[in-house]
Amino acid sequence: MTTEDEWTDVGAADELCRRPLQQVLVGGRTRVALSWVGGRFAAVSGVCNHVGGPLGEGRLEGEYIVCPWHYWKFHHRTGAGEPGFEADRVPAHEVKVEAGRVLVSTRPTTTRSKKPHAPHPLARPVERGDGPVRVLGLSTTAMTAGQPRYSTSDDLLDTALAAAGAQGCETRLVRVRDLQFRACEGFYSKGARACTWPCSITQMDPNDQLDQVYEGVVHWADVIVVATPIRWGAPSSLYAKMVERMNCIQNQQTIAGRDLMKNKVVGLIVTGGQDNVQGVVGQMLTFFGELGCQFPQHPFIAHSRGWTAEDMENNQRAVQRSASLKEGAQALAGRCVALSRLLLAGAFEGSPTSRGGRKAHRAERPPPES
Numbered sequence: 038m039t040t041e042d043e044w045t046d047v048g049a050a051d052e053l054c055r056r057p058l059q060q061v062l063v064g065g066r067t068r069v070a071l072s073w074v075g076g077r078f079a080a081v082s083g084v085c086n087h088v089g090g091p092l093g094e095g096r097l098e099g100e101y102i103v104c105p106w107h108y109w110k111f112h113h114r115t116g117a118g119e120p121g122f123e124a125d126r127v128p129a130h131e132v133k134v135e136a137g138r139v140l141v142s143t144r145p146t147t148t149r150s151k152k153p154h155a156p157h158p159l160a161r162p163v164e165r166g167d168g169p170v171r172v173l174g175l176s177t178t179a180m181t182a183g184q185p186r187y188s189t190s191d192d193l194l195d196t197a198l199a200a201a202g203a204q205g206c207e208t209r210l211v212r213v214r215d216l217q218f219r220a221c222e223g224f225y226s227k228g229a230r231a232c233t234w235p236c237s238i239t240q241m242d243p244n245d246q247l248d249q250v251y252e253g254v255v256h257w258a259d260v261i262v263v264a265t266p267i268r269w270g271a272p273s274s275l276y277a278k279m280v281e282r283m284n285c286i287q288n289q290q291t292i293a294g295r296d297l298m299k300n301k302v303v304g305l306i307v308t309g310g311q312d313n314v315q316g317v318v319g320q321m322l323t324f325f326g327e328l329g330c331q332f333p334q335h336p337f338i339a340h341s342r343g344w345t346a347e348d349m350e351n352n353q354r355a356v357q358r359s360a361s362l363k364e365g366a367q368a369l370a371g372r373c374v375a376l377s378r379l380l381l382a383g384a385f386e387g388s389p390t391s392r393g394g395r396k397a398h399r400a401e402r403p404p405p406e407s
Contacts, residue, residue: 060093
C-alpha cells in the first residue's frame with residue numbers, strides 16, 4: 038500500500054493526457070514512462086532492460102511501449118515484455134488522479150526482472166591465438182549479382198592477397214557486395230550508450246551479415262587491406278555503408294574505454310576513373326586511425342585517369358596491363374605484413390591513449406570568475 042508521502046505530483050491531468058507517452062520524474066530522481074491509453078493513465082519504469090534506453094521518449098504500439106534505442110517492447114501498464122519475452126519486465130508504478138492532478142507512486146508495485154540472454158559470439162574477449170600473420174581483404178566495389186565484371190580495385194586486391202599468401206600468411210577475402218546488411222540506424226545519435234558492441238542491428242537481426250566484417254577485423258585479422266573505387270570523388274557507397282556500421286567499434290573507446298583493434302595494420306587500394314585520390318585516402322586513413330590501427334610507410338597505392346581522361350575502357354586496360362601496379366600491390370602487402378610481424382613480436386610498445394584532445398571526452402568547465 039502506497040503511503041501519502043510516496044506520491045509525486047507530476048502535473049495537471051488535462052495537460053498530460055494530450056500526449057500518449059512521455060517521461061516524468063518521480064521522487065526527484067526516478068524516470069517513469071507515463072502513458073495515456075483508453076482514457077486511463079499508467080506508469081512503468083522509464084529505463085529499458087537492454088542498455089537503459091529512455092522508454093518515456095519512445096512510442097506506443099498498441100498497448101506496448103517501444104524503446105527508442107533498440108525497439109524492445111514493454112506493456113504500458115504491467116511492464117511485462119512483449120509476448121514471448123514476458124520475463125523481461127520493467128517495474129510498474131501506481132497512478133491516480135486527484136483534484137485534476139496526476140500522482141505517481143515513487144515505490145514500484147512490481148520488480149524488474151531480466152530474461153537471461155546469452156552474450157553475442159562477437160562480444161567474446163579479443164584474444165589472438167598462435168599462427169602466422171592473418172591478412173583480410175575487404176572489397177567494397179558494388180556489382181550486380183549474377184553479372185560479374187572486371188574491377189580494377191578488386192584486381193589489385195587479389196594481387197595483394199596472393200602476395201601475402203606467398204609470404205606464408207593466412208588470407209581471407211570478404212566482398213562486401215555479397216553481404217546482406219542493414220544501414221546504420223543512428224542509435225549513437227539518440228544517446229552515446231545506445232551504440233553497442235556488437236552493433237545493435239547485429240544483435241537484433243540474425244540475418245544481418247555484417248558480422249562477417251566484425252569477426253574479420255576485430256577477432257581474426259592482423260592486416261586489413263581495404264580496396265575501393267572512387268565514386269564522385271569519394272569512396273564507394275558500400276564502403277560508406279560498411280564504415281558507418283563499423284563506428285560501433287570506435288565508439289567502444291569513448292563509451293566503455295575498450296580498444297578492440299590493437300596491433301592491427303591497414304593498407305589501402307584506391308582506383309577510379311575520377312581523381313581525388315588524396316581526399317579519398319585521407320578519409321580512410323582518418324577512420325581506421327581512429328579505430329586504433331597502424332599504417333606502414335606508404336600505406337596506400339592508387340590509380341586514377343583523372344577528370345579529363347575519364348575513359349573507363351582505357352582505365353581498365355591500363356590496370357589490367359600494368360606490371361608496375363601489380364608490383365605496387367605486392368609491395369603494399371609486403372609492407373603491411375612486415376609491420377604486423379613487428380607488432381606481433383612486441384617490437385613496438387604502444388602507449389595508453391588519453392581522452393584529452395579526442396572525441397567524446399567530458400567538456401571542461403571554464404574556471405569561475407574571480
